[in-house]
Amino acid sequence: MTDTKPIRRIAIIGTGVIGASWTALFLAKGLQVVATDIAPNAESALRKFVETAWPALKRLGLSPGASQSNLKFTAAIAQAVSGVDLVQENGPERIDFKQKLYGQLDELLPPDVIIASSSSGLKMSDIQLGAPSHPERCVIAHPFNPPHLIPLVEIVGGAKTSKATARRAEEFYTSIGQRTVRVKKEMPGHVANRLQSALMREVYYLVAEDVVSAADVDTALSWGPGLRWGVMGGMMLNHLGGGAGGIEHFLQQFTGPMAAWWKTLGNPVLTPEVQKKLSDSVHAEAGSRTIAELEAERDEMLLGLIELRKHSEAGASHTVAAQ
Amino acid sequence: MTDTKPIRRIAIIGTGVIGASWTALFLAKGLQVVATDIAPNAESALRKFVETAWPALKRLGLSPGASQSNLKFTAAIAQAVSGVDLVQENGPERIDFKQKLYGQLDELLPPDVIIASSSSGLKMSDIQLGAPSHPERCVIAHPFNPPHLIPLVEIVGGAKTSKATARRAEEFYTSIGQRTVRVKKEMPGHVANRLQSALMREVYYLVAEDVVSAADVDTALSWGPGLRWGVMGGMMLNHLGGGAGGIEHFLQQFTGPMAAWWKTLGNPVLTPEVQKKLSDSVHAEAGSRTIAELEAERDEMLLGLIELRKHSEAGASHTVAAQ
Numbered sequence: 001m002t003d004t005k006p007i008r009r010i011a012i013i014g015t016g017v018i019g020a021s022w023t024a025l026f027l028a029k030g031l032q033v034v035a036t037d038i039a040p041n042a043e044s045a046l047r048k049f050v051e052t053a054w055p056a057l058k059r060l061g062l063s064p065g066a067s068q069s070n071l072k073f074t075a076a077i078a079q080a081v082s083g084v085d086l087v088q089e090n091g092p093e094r095i096d097f098k099q100k101l102y103g104q105l106d107e108l109l110p111p112d113v114i115i116a117s118s119s120s121g122l123k124m125s126d127i128q129l130g131a132p133s134h135p136e137r138c139v140i141a142h143p144f145n146p147p148h149l150i151p152l153v154e155i156v157g158g159a160k161t162s163k164a165t166a167r168r169a170e171e172f173y174t175s176i177g178q179r180t181v182r183v184k185k186e187m188p189g190h191v192a193n194r195l196q197s198a199l200m201r202e203v204y205y206l207v208a209e210d211v212v213s214a215a216d217v218d219t220a221l222s223w224g225p226g227l228r229w230g231v232m233g234g235m236m237l238n239h240l241g242g243g244a245g246g247i248e249h250f251l252q253q254f255t256g257p258m259a260a261w262w263k264t265l266g267n268p269v270l271t272p273e274v275q276k277k278l279s280d281s282v283h284a285e286a287g288s289r290t291i292a293e294l295e296a297e298r299d300e301m302l303l304g305l306i307e308l309r310k311h312s313e314a315g316a317s318h319t320v321a322a323q
Numbered sequence: 324m325t326d327t328k329p330i331r332r333i334a335i336i337g338t339g340v341i342g343a344s345w346t347a348l349f350l351a352k353g354l355q356v357v358a359t360d361i362a363p364n365a366e367s368a369l370r371k372f373v374e375t376a377w378p379a380l381k382r383l384g385l386s387p388g389a390s391q392s393n394l395k396f397t398a399a400i401a402q403a404v405s406g407v408d409l410v411q412e413n414g415p416e417r418i419d420f421k422q423k424l425y426g427q428l429d430e431l432l433p434p435d436v437i438i439a440s441s442s443s444g445l446k447m448s449d450i451q452l453g454a455p456s457h458p459e460r461c462v463i464a465h466p467f468n469p470p471h472l473i474p475l476v477e478i479v480g481g482a483k484t485s486k487a488t489a490r491r492a493e494e495f496y497t498s499i500g501q502r503t504v505r506v507k508k509e510m511p512g513h514v515a516n517r518l519q520s521a522l523m524r525e526v527y528y529l530v531a532e533d534v535v536s537a538a539d540v541d542t543a544l545s546w547g548p549g550l551r552w553g554v555m556g557g558m559m560l561n562h563l564g565g566g567a568g569g570i571e572h573f574l575q576q577f578t579g580p581m582a583a584w585w586k587t588l589g590n591p592v593l594t595p596e597v598q599k600k601l602s603d604s605v606h607a608e609a610g611s612r613t614i615a616e617l618e619a620e621r622d623e624m625l626l627g628l629i630e631l632r633k634h635s636e637a638g639a640s641h642t643v644a645a646q
Contacts, residue, residue, distance in 0.1 A: 144548065152543060154543065182539060185532070191534065194584055195544055197581050198522055198588050199522045202521040203518065210507055211508045212505070214559070216504040217556060218555065220504045221515070222553070223473070224473060225515055225552075226556070227625060229545055229552050231625055233545045235526060235537040235540060236537070238523075239614070244614065247601065247605045251593065259593065262590070264510070275574045278574065282561070285558065285559060286562060291569060298563060300635060301554035301632065304631045304635070308628060308631065309550075312624050312627070
């Protein structure tokens with residue numbers, strides 16, 4: 001069965017922010033990576049990214065055989081995809097570009113090679129129209145930036161994606177420690193970006209309307225509900241929010257107030273004036289801290305939180321196993 | 324100046340879930356607490372809650388003098404508020420009830436005693452109409468449940484709240500380690516509950532529409548954007564999401580896609596059928612794990628995350644101080 005062919009060698013198409021981060025992740029998981037990009041200096045930028053990301057990946061745990069030297073780079077796409085088991089495509093978000101690329105890949109690759117797209121904005125049903133021979137092996141595998149730290153991968157099939165492809169993709173990303181989600185209907189923004197945009201719409205509204213500063217809305221989020229979402233999803237939190245009565249009790253109790261709040265949520269228009277207001281407020285929040293300093297702070301805390309979560313899960317499965 | 328009177332003795336009115344959690348927090352911060360509630364068995368339930376919460380509070384760090392024995396209980400409200408410096412009111416969310424209660428408190432208390440309401444659903448401008456003598460000392464200080472773990476406090480004044488009251492309240496909660504936010508306009512749900520309801524609206528929609536299961540939407544949130552919101556607010560994350568160009572670049576790049584996603588966000592109606600669907604999906608997610616087990620898991624991770632965040636902040640201020 002071609003279905004069970006192990007995935008050991010990955011082609012990365014496009015080595016921008018997302019492609020570079022995927023590259024670092026796959027290398028850390030002990031896989032062989034061949035990357036391709038037509039941008040000048042793409043190779044050196046990519047190798048530098050991987051080197052910079054390596055200490056964090058080391059801290060999260062390298063797999064046996066993991067090495068930066070397992071990275072090959074070529075500007076020639078045919079060479080990049082030769083002999084690979086999976087393609088992670090991170091091209092520009094233009095449907096004409098992607099369809100042309102998928103046509104090329106469809107011709108170059110044996111039918112059992114999965115073509116996984118990192119696209120956040122396009123539908124696989126549209127993209128795979130470009131791959132008429134074997135559209136069934138094309139699937140969205142959308143990461144959350146940066147994929148080498150944030151483990152989420154959203155798996156979304158198009159109209160012609162086979163169940164076997166979606167399942168193999170799910171198994172592959174899970175096998176390297178990512179957390180996969182099966183999105184059962186094609187939706188703009190899949191799931192995570194929709195959740196994020198729903199929240200940020202209200203954040204922008206409250207800052208634009210002078211209800212709170214950027215600093216205060218960030219405190220309200222990250223020291224309030226964000227703390228809980230950092231450890232558990234909203235549905236399960238609702239279940240626990242209902243006490244002994246669980247989610248049924250929670251919904252009985254809060255459906256009324258929530259529906260009332262929904263009616264008053266904002267719908268801001270991000271005009272240049274509003275954008276300036278948002279930016280000014282963020283700059284006041286950042287104060288003298290540089291972007292590099294803030295990034296280092298964010299990534300250090302993210303790493304700590306991911307370690308904490310994985311440790312907790314390991315503890316929980318240990319408990320279950322011991323029973 | 325009465326303004327600078329230290330706040331050492333707190334009256335807790337209403338010892339349900341929120342009042343009990345406030346009690347535990349104040350005791351852990353070394354304050355004297357007098358609690359009152361008319362429910363039968365309120366005192367024993369409260370003392371049990373505090374005892375159960377104590378190990379977590381100990382782990383987060385008890386203040387000098389902190390002791391469960393600093394808790395007094397009385398069913399008589401006049402006795403409860405006698406000699407206190409601040410009242411934390413957690414009564415039922417009914418405006419007639421609150422106005423009557425504030426009238427009583429207004430008569431019982433000297434004018435320099437702050438009356439802080441935990442109300443999430445009422446406006447202080449309405450509540451303080453019940454306290455005609457000194458409405459200026461009434462303010463919303465809304466916690467995020469459970470306040471003994473989650474440090475957020477939203478400070479919202481009503482039309483008649485004095486600036487001094489809002490500032491003293493802010494200083495007080497900050498002095499015991501809480502993170503305060505100044506909400507500059509009265510809004511239904513203040514800030515944090517609005518953000519939460521904006522996000523959950525889309526969560527419910529995606530589960531109700533069979534786009535994802537509860538388990539998968541929880542994975543998408545808590546292993547995706549939730550991880551980031553657990554360590555930093557959305558505005559600052561946007562700033563860092565723009566690379567060297569900061570938030571200006573981020574907004575330029577993402578305003579288009581975001582506005583497009585906003586148009587497609589859902590607006591579910593939580594009918595009994597939808598509620599059943601949501602509940603069923605959560606029960607499938609919980610599997611054989613009991614609410615008590617899941618709560619223990621959540622609280623353990625929450626404590627770990629809070630420690631991590633506080634440690635990181637201490638490190639950051641250390642760095643700043645060393646410069």
